[in-house]
Amino acid sequence: MFRAMYDWVLRMAHHRHAMRGLAAVSFAESSFFPIPPDAMMIPMVLARRDQAYRIAAVCSIASVIGGMFGYAIGYFLWDSVGQWLVGVYHMETKVEALRQGYANYGAAIILVKGLTPIPFKLVTLASGFFAFNFPLFVILATITRAARFFIIAALLKRFGEPVQAFIEERLNLFAWGFLILLVGGFAAIALL
Template identity: 30%
Template sequence: MIQDLLDFLMDFGAWGLFIHSFFDAIIMPIPAFFLQVPLSMAHPSNALWLATVGYIGCLLGTPFGYLIGKYVGNSILYKILKKSWVDSATKMFQKNGEAAILIGAFTPIPFKVFTIMSGCMKFPLWRLIGYAAVGRAVKFYVVGLLFYYYGRAAEGMVKDVSMYIFVIAVPVLVLFLLIRKRYRKKKAEAQEKPSKIEAREADLDRPI
């Protein structure tokens, strides 16, 4: 059934990948990676174009996945997705908050889990799209670049590409988020100090 669907979409080339990527962000049970690879292998010179088509399709589908979560709620997650995916994504949300979206874009967990869950948790849509733009660009274009430069020989390289991206990108992202959190904390403390001083001076000036 799944292979039949992939074969059907593959017959449409780039349009098939666009459709697959669009619904991959909403409800498609198979990640777009599994169509991008055979299409890129068949036409390595078009690999970057295929990556672009898939990337655009994914970004356009992201708001629809978000709206499903927002208006249908958590009940839809367990009906259309694997329990292990939902449980893993939920733990990431509870532990890391909005960082889970950005990290989730690089994980092997299908991104639809995060688009729907973002809607369930009323996460800002514009921020979800921003994080999706970064994470999905890496996943689509790493595959595209490998096939563009190495041709069909890249088939063996991309088998574990999601794992490599996850291992390399996530530590960098965690470091970035920690630095940003520390910067924001210092900025808030710096803004808080003058207000405390002003409050103290106001107390001293108050007539006894």
């Protein structure tokens, strides 16, 4: 199963709409979609190392724009869509603790959580809900998302061939590890 998906993404990396697809996934992940763009970005960079920084830039820009959309959901649509999304992730009891965290450590929360497997959409929704300073939110989101995607792109560009061989030899292990990190990110949020 994982081999077929991996091979499909590698083939799609050369498709004329690959960047648009990556941008759409990156945008959606920052506001409502559960799958991080890394699942698409990493195979794309491995397939097109000459485009590594362009891929990272598309991913970063779309993620920040998606983050702005997530912020808007939290800020303007909290009573309907925002509360529903929090319910989907079982965060109802955590909202007050998050409010205090944002009051004291909002900038650090955005910077750190933007680099981790914890779903970034939760940060964007919370930033809007707690009315975190919007221009500062955009700056911090840009820093953390660009750092994440450009570090990945730089490492894959530099060490791509051995990394690709290593991943392909252990594809199932990496795929299961990715799924565990994804589920772990959601579980960490639920346990906070």
